[in-house]
Amino acid sequence: MSEKNDSNSDGSRRRGSAARAVSQGKSPSQPRVEHGSSLSARVSFAWLLPLAAVIFAAWVLWESYTERGPLVKITFDKAGGVTTGDTRVRRNDVDVGRVESVQLADDLNSVVVGVRLDRQVAPYLDDNTRFWIVNARINTTEISGLSTLLSGSYIEVDWDDEPGDRRSEFIGLSEPPLTARGTPGLRLTLNADEAGYIYVGSPVFLRQIEVGRVERRRLSDDATKVLFDIFIEAPFHQNVYPGTRFYGVSGVEGHVGADGATVRVESIAALFTGGIAFENPPEITKQTHLMSDGKSYKLFGSRAEARESLFDGEDDERFRFMAEFAGNVKGLRVGATVEYNGLRIGRVANVTLQLPENSGEQGRSTVAMQFQPKRLGLKNISEKKWHETFNELVEAGLRVKLSTGNILTGSLIVKLESMPELEKASIDFSTKPYPSLPVIASNVDAVTADVETLIKNLSQLPLDSLVSAATELLQDTRNLVASPDFAQLPGQISSSMTSIAAAATRVETATINLPAMVNSLTAASRNANDVLEGLTPDSEIYIELSAAARELRVAAKSIAAFAELLEENPSALLTGR
């Protein structure tokens, strides 16, 4: 008893070993020896289990600690449904991390989201890494992220393939980028005078096939240009050369010309969003592919403009001439065509006015013209040779004159005309800054005067009564057709035939009057011509038309504003704000 009492603390152990010793048939004194010598006699093997458990737990902790990826802080404008613990970070729909914290930034104006990312993505967290929140988006160019309506938003991450300097703080994008970093293709910048109807996300077309997108729309630093960052996907980017022309396509492009009216629609989507198209003029050299990002191009307003200015950019002052005109040059603008034999070979670079030196004289306008030798089939021509060539032409009778380019708008163009019958002249190389070509007076003023009288006549035309009379006539015809008498007409036709025969003889006699009728018809058609030609900026119809166009533009602008609102805040469609 006493032995057990003083060894109560490890009673069971001693008792157990004693029992074993006894059961093995050994003497009762032996257990004490076993006590000291054998570890197994004092300590149960069961202790290995908690030891193993502790080791396992320690291993799991160590593993999860070392496997733990980097913690990055991303600043967003709005949290947009991001919640602690639940929101995942994804790359190509694969989870690569999760949100650990969502807090307001120190300035209380933005949200800082703490994200624990997987360890394997750590090397890619460099300057080229972008984060953005994926929500459901519904706007004119896309409907995306609908799955997030049910599952909640997530954060998408995008990086390029190359590891770089680690960063742990990022600014999240407020809009998802349109193309992932790794996408092969070409990034270019286009500059235009006005944004037009081109938005972020607007498509880029090549031969009406969508090959890219507008990624960013911004003002240049000095706010004189609108810059579009566009992305052209591989392999279409191989079609971009240094001479490629980009032009805006704003839905419908209409053209009314001598060959009739044409309407061109680049794509149905572009009807709503606008877009950019590009094409390669056949003349450009296609040897040099454009393989590096960042080149800047001019964005032309329309296809026609792009085609016309194929040789723009060749502002080579060596190929400039100037011409002095007396009198009114109203309607001659910078950029106006310089035409030779009906072909555009250059443009007006500058128009300046020189005040008369003596009173009583007329002021003179100096027009600087930029020629494009390539248009004349002259490639790599030197300035000297160019001057010689032109001098020959002038000596052969080439003269500069102003001509009406468009009777509707009253714009003027510069025409070069060969008039061998005139007395010989030559280029005046003494004038500054450019040599002067000889001019001949044009009949522009006369034309203008004609047009003005035409307008006057036109305004006196009794248009209203004409229209109402025509309406009445139409009404009468309709009544006639609807009348029961008309239904009986077929029956009467046969009886009429006889009277027609009789009438025929009378027609013969009437034919004598025909020439007079023809005359009056001619007069009528002349009047109609006058009506058309009268569409000058001052005419009533023109004013009304332009007012209508202005209203259309206002309407289009408000639609654009609406689209922009939707783009910024897609839920406005639902909530109404």
Added chain:
Amino acid sequence: MEHSQPLGFSAREAGLKACTSCGTIQKIATAYPCARCGASVFSRRRHCVQRAWAFLIVGILAYIPANLQPIMLTRSFTGDTSDTIISGVFVLISTDSYFVALIIFVASICIPILKFVVIAGLALSLQFDWDMSEHTRHRLHRLTEFIGRWSMIDVFVVAVLAALIQLGAILTILPGIGINAFAVSVIFTMLAASSLDSRLLWDNKNEG
């Protein structure tokens, strides 16, 4: 009647031991395979308090991840959710299933903790010879063995749900890591309870 009457003496005091398998009584000094059935016969199992401690510690260690890690993953088209034991209880309460919440709470939180405390108390009382009535010890020991099975209710709930609810993309329930740890914890507390040799519980008082 047991409380008032002093007990007789134990087999060990009489120099005997009983086979726990067939009940044969034999002398303590005999070799330990039972003469009748061949089972090992001990008067008191060796190291049994140590064993109980060891198992109990494993059980407690396993209980920590069992509560921290999710026991059930619910994957539905609205996204994934994972529940730990206690968050599951709160979900049940928030859906007004108070009874089920109570059962889960009692079976998964109260009972395991109670078992840890009771087994630890028994082991301590044996080790330090606390002044505790052998009847109290006995009842406590019976209690741990009785309630031990109920702890598995959570494991069964998850097992049944995970087996039944497999509706593909619509709703799928998967067992989480926590439930494995919980099962391990329950198993080891049961082992701890059973490894305490109940005959030991009667020894001290008599001797004291």
